[in-house]
Amino acid sequence: MKKTRLTALAAVTVAAALSLTACGGEDSGSGTSSKDSSASSSSSNSSSSASSKGGSGEDIKAEAAGSATKAGARGTFCKTADLAIDAQDAAPDEKTGRIDITMVNRGSKTCSATGFPGVDIKDADGTSSSTRRGQAQPRVTTLKPGQAAVANLAYDIDTSGESMSDPTHLLVTPPNETHTVTLKWPAGAGAIKGIAADVQVYPTHNVN
Secondary structure (H helix, E strand, C coil): CHHHHHHHHHHHHHHHHHHHHHHHHHHHHHHHHHHHHHHHHHHHHHHHHHHHHHHHHHHHHHHHHHHHHHHHHCCCECCHHHEEEEEEECCCCCCEEEEEEEEEECCCCCEECCCCCEEEEEECCCCEEECEECCCCCCCCEECCCCEEEEEEEEEECCCCCCCCCEEEEEEECCCCCCCEEEECCCCCCCECCCHHHCEECCCEECC
16 A cells, blocks of 8 residues: 555656656746847848938938038139120131020129030021030139129031021020020121031130
């Protein structure tokens, strides 16, 4: 009878030990999972923080580029309303066409006319075509009240009498402006060899 009880107690003890071992294993696994989750969350936060810093860096670069552009302009750009603009034939010979577009600052403050003006050529049929930029780098062109800047149009003169263009007006937009003025095609200017796209516009420069 005693042996039977001892055997039963031994069996209960073993079962209890196994149960505790199993519980301990589950707790250990739960702890590991919690640590992994915490590490993942930390990593995610770090990535988010790094991404945020990268965005700030891009913003700073954009601001720096904007500041550099403003500094390069050396002041406020001239407004179309403050410029007296005209166009004159300035061909050096019978084969080379050149038109000088002059801009005079009639405002009360110094301004910048730096860059390429936009120039379209209006034909007799009412259509307008853009000229193309010549191979030249813009020069800083600052105009005090009363000072003038010139931009040149250059092209080959058609001497065959079969020009594809019949220009009547020039549509001129000063550098860094959106308002356009319409000027008559200069009297005496030679016929364009080719089309308006064959005419090159050069950046402004100060008149000496």
